[in-house]
Structures are given as structure tokens and as C-alpha cells.
Amino acid sequence: MKKIAVLGHGVVGSGVLTVLEKNRSQVERALGEPVEVKYILDRRAFPGLPYSDRFVRDFSPIRDDPEIAAVAEALGGVEPAFTFAKECLSRGKSFVTSNKELVAEKGDILLALAQEHGARFLFEASVAGGTPVIGPIRRSLGADRILQVAGILNGTTNFILTKMLREGATLESALALAQKLGYAERDPSADLEGRDACRKLCILASLAFGSHFYPADVPTRGIAEVTPRDAAYAARWGGAVKLIARARRTAGGRAALEVSPMLVPGDSLLAGVGDVYNAVLVTGDMAGDVLFYGRGAGSLPTASAVAGDLIEALSGRREAAPAWGPAEPGLLLPPEEAPCRGYFRTAGLDREGLSLFFPGAFFLEPLEAGEEALITPLATRGELDAAARAAGAAGARILSAFPVL
Amino acid sequence: MKKIAVLGHGVVGSGVLTVLEKNRSQVERALGEPVEVKYILDRRAFPGLPYSDRFVRDFSPIRDDPEIAAVAEALGGVEPAFTFAKECLSRGKSFVTSNKELVAEKGDILLALAQEHGARFLFEASVAGGTPVIGPIRRSLGADRILQVAGILNGTTNFILTKMLREGATLESALALAQKLGYAERDPSADLEGRDACRKLCILASLAFGSHFYPADVPTRGIAEVTPRDAAYAARWGGAVKLIARARRTAGGRAALEVSPMLVPGDSLLAGVGDVYNAVLVTGDMAGDVLFYGRGAGSLPTASAVAGDLIEALSGRREAAPAWGPAEPGLLLPPEEAPCRGYFRTAGLDREGLSLFFPGAFFLEPLEAGEEALITPLATRGELDAAARAAGAAGARILSAFPVL
Numbered sequence: 001m002k003k004i005a006v007l008g009h010g011v012v013g014s015g016v017l018t019v020l021e022k023n024r025s026q027v028e029r030a031l032g033e034p035v036e037v038k039y040i041l042d043r044r045a046f047p048g049l050p051y052s053d054r055f056v057r058d059f060s061p062i063r064d065d066p067e068i069a070a071v072a073e074a075l076g077g078v079e080p081a082f083t084f085a086k087e088c089l090s091r092g093k094s095f096v097t098s099n100k101e102l103v104a105e106k107g108d109i110l111l112a113l114a115q116e117h118g119a120r121f122l123f124e125a126s127v128a129g130g131t132p133v134i135g136p137i138r139r140s141l142g143a144d145r146i147l148q149v150a151g152i153l154n155g156t157t158n159f160i161l162t163k164m165l166r167e168g169a170t171l172e173s174a175l176a177l178a179q180k181l182g183y184a185e186r187d188p189s190a191d192l193e194g195r196d197a198c199r200k201l202c203i204l205a206s207l208a209f210g211s212h213f214y215p216a217d218v219p220t221r222g223i224a225e226v227t228p229r230d231a232a233y234a235a236r237w238g239g240a241v242k243l244i245a246r247a248r249r250t251a252g253g254r255a256a257l258e259v260s261p262m263l264v265p266g267d268s269l270l271a272g273v274g275d276v277y278n279a280v281l282v283t284g285d286m287a288g289d290v291l292f293y294g295r296g297a298g299s300l301p302t303a304s305a306v307a308g309d310l311i312e313a314l315s316g317r318r319e320a321a322p323a324w325g326p327a328e329p330g331l332l333l334p335p336e337e338a339p340c341r342g343y344f345r346t347a348g349l350d351r352e353g354l355s356l357f358f359p360g361a362f363f364l365e366p367l368e369a370g371e372e373a374l375i376t377p378l379a380t381r382g383e384l385d386a387a388a389r390a391a392g393a394a395g396a397r398i399l400s401a402f403p404v405l
Numbered sequence: 406m407k408k409i410a411v412l413g414h415g416v417v418g419s420g421v422l423t424v425l426e427k428n429r430s431q432v433e434r435a436l437g438e439p440v441e442v443k444y445i446l447d448r449r450a451f452p453g454l455p456y457s458d459r460f461v462r463d464f465s466p467i468r469d470d471p472e473i474a475a476v477a478e479a480l481g482g483v484e485p486a487f488t489f490a491k492e493c494l495s496r497g498k499s500f501v502t503s504n505k506e507l508v509a510e511k512g513d514i515l516l517a518l519a520q521e522h523g524a525r526f527l528f529e530a531s532v533a534g535g536t537p538v539i540g541p542i543r544r545s546l547g548a549d550r551i552l553q554v555a556g557i558l559n560g561t562t563n564f565i566l567t568k569m570l571r572e573g574a575t576l577e578s579a580l581a582l583a584q585k586l587g588y589a590e591r592d593p594s595a596d597l598e599g600r601d602a603c604r605k606l607c608i609l610a611s612l613a614f615g616s617h618f619y620p621a622d623v624p625t626r627g628i629a630e631v632t633p634r635d636a637a638y639a640a641r642w643g644g645a646v647k648l649i650a651r652a653r654r655t656a657g658g659r660a661a662l663e664v665s666p667m668l669v670p671g672d673s674l675l676a677g678v679g680d681v682y683n684a685v686l687v688t689g690d691m692a693g694d695v696l697f698y699g700r701g702a703g704s705l706p707t708a709s710a711v712a713g714d715l716i717e718a719l720s721g722r723r724e725a726a727p728a729w730g731p732a733e734p735g736l737l738l739p740p741e742e743a744p745c746r747g748y749f750r751t752a753g754l755d756r757e758g759l760s761l762f763f764p765g766a767f768f769l770e771p772l773e774a775g776e777e778a779l780i781t782p783l784a785t786r787g788e789l790d791a792a793a794r795a796a797g798a799a800g801a802r803i804l805s806a807f808p809v810l
Binding site: 032 | 424425427428431432434435436437438529535536537540541544545546547548549550615674677689690691692693694695696697698699700703705706708709710712713715716717720722723725726
């Protein structure tokens, strides 16, 4: 019998209790012994539940109980989760979390602490909810050098962009629908501004490169500037506009990270990922392209990932080394040096004029007289920005500008 | 330093040597120490390679060398692989394989033997090549009851069916192209007849249900009876014809397994999986639908999966229990009791006449006068077969009959 605690009885925390209760025999079979939830930490009271007597409002009984072998955290935010995690790991208690902010900001510290004390710090649920991504990259692709990770990591924005593409909806109307359906939070700014996707990207990139990346260092653009017109041009081109979080290994061994709306070619596995689904495309130097796809959120799917990690943590298995170490100075490529193709939507200058600034560009059939949409050949971000500024000085109005995946 | 042996220097075996050599530092980082290939078993001589001096023609030095901690097998076929596996595992040496026939026929025995001797028997590469499937089901979805596994598990037949759907190619012409491109073997019968997909299905189903399934017990149809006309009707319906390997948990807790060409609805994640790609759609009771997608074959992708398993096996981690146990008598649902919708293409009887035998059927717009294509409501396979026989007795010629996914 293994005893654990669950921190937070919200959407994910209550889901963990459901999974462990409903699939009790499955969990026992996988682990070799039963799991009992001894404590649930929450400031609120939840009377009338079969486990109402296990609620505590203070962390210290959990921390100080030697019977507790692992703790599942679903509080969200860096504090107090970080303090709780340190107190658990330094006592040899494993810590399992769905909290992407905690992992993206403090992952290297907690991984090192876990290793030092023979405990585990696991976070499958922090990226893509119930879809396995972290475990497969860490284990199944353990012999691969990861060349690229590119994902649709935020369900809310993917839902909005899908509505824009398929129905010509505006951002505002699609967001209102997402909120009505419970897909978007009342304050959706972390989703819309790309910060949620950026945290998840940092986790995946840290895993792929073996050293920590911080969200504050990653160029991040949200979907505010995407218009239904851009979605229509993307469709005309045979592709789609998606909020893509991407980490690439560049020729010089550096890492290029960014979160941005991108034009995704129709033959990319990511182009067809619609609605609230998430997908992560991982390119290994040996395995090639591998895609993981599923619901990126939801109480039970996310709780399923937490429970899978709990089984792993309670198994007593150890890691040979932490999944990643501290940030390496100089590893991150300056954004202006990152190579990509660019999509520009412009007005005020004709094709001939635009071609002077975007030589070799491919022009899409305009959807409105006086407008032009073009896709450039490969260049650095800095070169593309300079070309757009020069075209602007010559009379072009840049209506939209996004990278191409 | 961990020492291993590789059995077989063919497509996969030589790939394993390439992965371990090229990604030496990655493997060392993941495992915490380096891996050295001490022996390569092959009847042939390979002069002029950097590791030519490590070839042996006899298995006994590998078996008897206490330094060998794990063995990677890529010989194919049940024997001598089964004998070698037993000899390794009973000496506490872990055994990693890409050999689907071995796992599908002898998995329960080898898993039990590994458990008994504190070794590991791992086989990620046996299903979907370099695409992680086995590990994620076993670990990340460890707290889920798996309700269904449905996959496109054979790249050769998927290539042929994709050519049929997109270009109206015949089976013969598409097969010839697949052979020219190196996607199909000279004797493609195991692929075309569904036996390859069936072995992989048995592995996935054994994992999902926790007890062994044998290929001989699973109803298996190949793609010989699929015509370009069926592909055209599937497209008209908005879907595709795919060779689907499916295991379902039925209402009574039994297992329904089958390999068959199926009509796949356009909104299924599997409908868009084209060319030589493989995909496995796993439905967990908590995680919901999760898709794993990638190349199902190839030297380096498959070797990447073998190498990932080698790292896991050499880590010294143990399983709490074997991934599955012996076959459970009575678990398998008789095929005629399995519920599904049916697709029928017929001639010789009009819609009115057909509707007597297939009440509630949905008729597709005919592609040729005198032909009808219909999709039935949900029924058991036995009921559908009986209806087809009755329609035949009333003058209908059944030109094609496949289940609907």
C-alpha cells in the first residue's frame, strides 16, 4: 500500500481522485500494490464527499508524514507550489505535477533536487493534458537527438483559429463561443497572448536540449493580429494559420525557440489539427517525424496523465540523470538570426514594387483589389523585418506578417 | 560501461549499430554510462566495417558471457529467436526485440521469464517502427482502462490503398510501385493478407487487456478484395478505405479483435493517415482518444526504438508485474457477435429490394447504373452476414462487403 497526498481539489485535483478511485484495480495491477490518498490539501471545505474527512488546510502534516511517498500537485502558479515541491523532494517524497508554470520556471532546480534525494519529479500532465508526450520523448526517443519540436499546445487558440479558418469567424465571436463552451477561461489572456503555449514549449525544449529554457527569453506572439483574411489566404495556399510553438536545433548547435501564429503548409501533419485538440510533432535524428495527438486539457485526461506519473513515481525506479540541467548561457539563438520563410499581407504597393523588397516571393491570388499576399523564400528573421521596413518606406502597408512553419 | 550483443546484421540490426555509434553521447547521457556492442551475431561475414572483429556465428559465447547485460534481437521469425530469448532471460540478461512474430506468439512466456529472473523483455520496435506506442500505453496511460486500440499498422498496404483512393490505381499497379520504392518485400503476402498487421494487433491487444492473444485466433482479412471502386465510394461518403487492426472492449468485458479493410469515416483521426505512415488510435477511459503517428518501418526509425528500449533495459529498472499474462479462455468474443456497421456494394437488386434485407441502410449515390453501395445501421457481424445471404438469395450480387470503423 502506497500513500499519497493531492494538493488542490479543483478541476485536475478532483479528477486525480476520480481516476484513482474508478480505476483502482488498474492502478494496483500496474504498480503491484494499491494506492491510497491520505490527504487532500485545499483551503475550501468539501462536505458530503466519500473522502471529505481527508481534507487538510495546511501543508505541514503532509510534509511531515513519513508514510507519504508521493504528492500530486494541481494548484497552479509558481508559489506556493515551488515551496511545497522543494519540501517534498528534499524529504525523498516524489512530486508529480500538472503545473506548467512551475516546471517552466523551476524545472531544473526541482529535477536536481529529486535526483539528489532519490525521488522523482514528473510532469507529463503539464504539456498536452492527457496526451503522452514527455514520457515518450524521454524514454522511447531516448537514443535520438531531437532536431525539432513543433506543437499546437493551446486548445483555446486552436479552437478560435479553426473557427476563423472554417467559418470566417472573427477572433471576438470565436472567443465568445469558446468561453460559452467552457474551452476558454474568463481571463483568456495567457492563452490568447501565447504565454500558456510558451511555458509548454520551454518544457519540451528543455527536455529536447537537456538544459533549461525560461519563458521570459522566448519571443512570444499571440493570435491578436490574426484576421479571418489571413486564414483565408492560408486556405487558398492549401494550408492553415496555427499558433505554433517551435524549438529547433540550428546548424551551429544552438536552439531557436519561438511562439507565433504561423502559416502551416497543407502537407504538414499539424495543418489538420483542429478544434481544441493539441498535437506535438517531434523530429528525432533517427526516428524521423513522430506525432502525438489528443485532447490537450480536461479534468479526466489531465488527471490520467498525473495518475500515470504517480504509478511511475511510486514504482521506486530511478533516473540515471535529471531530464535536464540549468540553462546554458548562449545556447539560445537571437530571434533575428532564426531562418524561416515569411508570409506578408500588404496594401499600397503592387507586385512589381513588392518584388524589389521580397525577391523570389510567391504571390497568392488577392482576395481584394489593392491587397497582396506573398510568401518569401528562406531568410533570417532580421532580413525579413528589414525587407518589410524598406517596403513600408516605399509605400507598402504591412497588414499582416507571420512566419511560415 | 554496459556491454550488449546484437543478433542479426540486417536492416534493423545494422541500424542499431548506427544509432548507438552516431548518438553515443546521447545514449550515454540518457543511461548515465556508455554502451558497447561486444558481439554481433550473423551467419554472414561483413569485412571492412569498423566493427568487423565483433562478429560471431554462434550464439553460445553471447549466452555464456557474464559481461553481456542485454541483447538486441533483429533476426525475425519465432525460431531461433525464441530459444535465444529464453536462454538470455533465464540468465538475467534483458532481451530487446523488433520481432513482432516472436512477441505475438511467445510474449506471455518471455514476459514471465523476464520477471522471474529480474530482467526485461522489451519490444517497442515491434509495432509501428520508430513511433512510440508500447511504452506510452504501458506507462503514460498506465492508470487508464484501454477501451479500444485501432491502428493502421502496415505501411505497405496503406501505401497501396492511398494510391487506390487518390489516383484510382489498381492493387497490382500500386503494389508494383511499392516494390519499386522498396516499401514492399519481394514476397508481400504477409502484408497483403493482413498477417503482419494481425501480429501487431495481438501485441497491442495483449497490452491493453493484460492477457495474451494469438494471431491464429483473430479474424484476419487482407486487402485483396478491395477495389478502386470501393475507394471511390468511401471518398464519396467523405471517408477512406483503410486496413484497420482493431481491438475493442465490449459491453460484457470481452475482447473483440479483427483485422479487415474498413470504411473509415472522414472525421476519424485515422482517415487522413496516408502513404506508408502508421498510426495507432488508443482510447482510454480517462485520457480519451490519443493518436500516435509516424513512419512504421525503416532501418533507423526501427533501430531508434530498439535503442530506446536498450537504454531502458540497461537502466536496471524493474517492472512491478509483467505487461501481460497468459491467454484467458473465453475472453475473445466470437467474431459473429461483434457489433459494427457494414458497407455493401451490390448489383442485381434495386434499393427497394435491398432495403428489405438492410432496413435503415444509407445508400450512396451509385457510380454506375445497376450498382448500389450502402451503409447499414449498427448490427452484429452475424446479422449482417445473414442479411447479405438473404439478399443474395433474392437476386443481389454482393460485390464488396466490409465493416465500417
